[in-house]
Amino acid sequence: MAIIKTAILQTHVYTDKFRNITQAAELLASPELQGIDLAVLPEMFCCPYENKYFPEYAEPERGDTWEKCSRLAAEYGIYLVAGSMPERDEAGNIYNTSYVFDRNGHQSGKHRKMHLFDIDVKGGQYFKESDTLTPGDQVTVFDTEFGKMGLCICYDFRFPELARLMVDEGAQVIIVPAAFNMTTGPLHWELMFRQRAVDNQVYTIGAAPARDLNAGYQSWGHSIAADPWGKVLMEMEEKPDVKVVKLDLDEVKKVREQLPLLKHRRGDIYALTTFSL
Numbered sequence: 244m245a246i247i248k249t250a251i252l253q254t255h256v257y258t259d260k261f262r263n264i265t266q267a268a269e270l271l272a273s274p275e276l277q278g279i280d281l282a283v284l285p286e287m288f289c290c291p292y293e294n295k296y297f298p299e300y301a302e303p304e305r306g307d308t309w310e311k312c313s314r315l316a317a318e319y320g321i322y323l324v325a326g327s328m329p330e331r332d333e334a335g336n337i338y339n340t341s342y343v344f345d346r347n348g349h350q351s352g353k354h355r356k357m358h359l360f361d362i363d364v365k366g367g368q369y370f371k372e373s374d375t376l377t378p379g380d381q382v383t384v385f386d387t388e389f390g391k392m393g394l395c396i397c398y399d400f401r402f403p404e405l406a407r408l409m410v411d412e413g414a415q416v417i418i419v420p421a422a423f424n425m426t427t428g429p430l431h432w433e434l435m436f437r438q439r440a441v442d443n444q445v446y447t448i449g450a451a452p453a454r455d456l457n458a459g460y461q462s463w464g465h466s467i468a469a470d471p472w473g474k475v476l477m478e479m480e481e482k483p484d485v486k487v488v489k490l491d492l493d494e495v496k497k498v499r500e501q502l503p504l505l506k507h508r509r510g511d512i513y514a515l516t517t518f519s520l
């Protein structure tokens with residue numbers, strides 16, 4: 244039986260970058276989180292989610308924030324999906340990047356947001372990540388002692404092809420540091436985590452920043468975990484919160500045996516291939 248004790252941290256995002264890391268460290272030290280296997284932080288957990296901040300807060304891989312997250316994973320002997328943070332590469336490009344650390348603090352995964360969040364909803368949310376960010380181009384699946392997990396960031400999860408590619412690579416859990424907003428969150432957030440779970444027969448985990456009414460971008464919050472039947476195991480409200488959920492990978496096996504959607508695909512008729520528009 245493979246049960247993964249997973250903590251989802253819906254943290255407040257401070258403008259002081261290192262206060263965000265201290266906050267994560269304090270939460271990981273709390274008695275309720277002892278004995279967990281995996282912790283997941285939100286999208287841009289250490290940088291306010293606004294274009295003007297991304298270049299200012301960006302660090303190279305193995306920078307200070309990376310280092311502190313690696314140490315936290317090793318100190319608590321957990322897998323840590325370190326939400327996401329702005330990453331600057333040698334050429335000066337900035338990415339929205341999620342690093343994963345194993346129980347020894349070694350980097351075991353890295354995902355650069357592939358689909359940049361450029362939307363303009365009349366009377367609602369406007370955002371243009373492409374003003375400052377460069378998209379990644381890799382599908383990300385990482386290994387754990389429990390099996391493979393997929394990783395993508397927020398807007399990436401809207402693209403069903405990407406989740407399916409992770410599942411085809413063996414993912415039984417899909418982890419999504421994310422920050423939906425007050426326009427899209429109410430209707431799409433829970434629906435999407437449940438739908439991807441049902442379609443792919445996986446656990447889905449969304450970790451969002453807590454809502455801050457003084458911030459330039461209002462996060463929907465509502466960090467969530469859904470099981471492979473599409474049932475919501477846990478959903479937070481908008482305030483800072485931490486919850487532990489148990490992911491039982493036998494459930495993935497059972498659902499896939501009893502309702503064999505993945506086996507019943509007609510690969511002879513349709514194929515998911517990379518395409519250009």
Ligand SMILES: NC(=O)CC(=O)C(=O)O
Pocket residue numbers: 360396397398399401421422423424427428
């Ligand atoms: N912030 C995002 O990347 C995505 C989002 O808010 C949405 O898809 O809605």
